[in-house]
Amino acid sequence: MVLAHDRPPLTGYDQDLWASRLRYRDVEVRDAFEQFSAIRRGNVRIWERLNPTDLVRVGIHGERGEESLEHLRRCMPLTTSYTSSNWNGSAPRD
Secondary structure (H helix, E strand, O other), rough: OOOOOOOOEEEOHHHHHHHHHHOHHHHHHHHHHHHHHHHHHHHHHHHHHHOOOHHEEEEEOOOOOOEEHHHHHOOOOOOOOOOOOOOOOOOHHH
């Protein structure tokens, strides 16, 4: 949203309510992991193409105010050691 629009609103949400309403508990773990992996790959491709001008773009979070793409990039890990090719069905451990 921030990359495509000038200062768009960023709406906060209740993540527990989101998970409950979307019935995440009923999803097969492997299916959820495969979906997550596909979305993550697409997001990483976008992040890798950003330039310094893109990173200063901001959205307006309803609770926290201005948040730049650079700030969001620092908040989100963009790599994971778990991919669909090496995942064994167990949850990752730190």
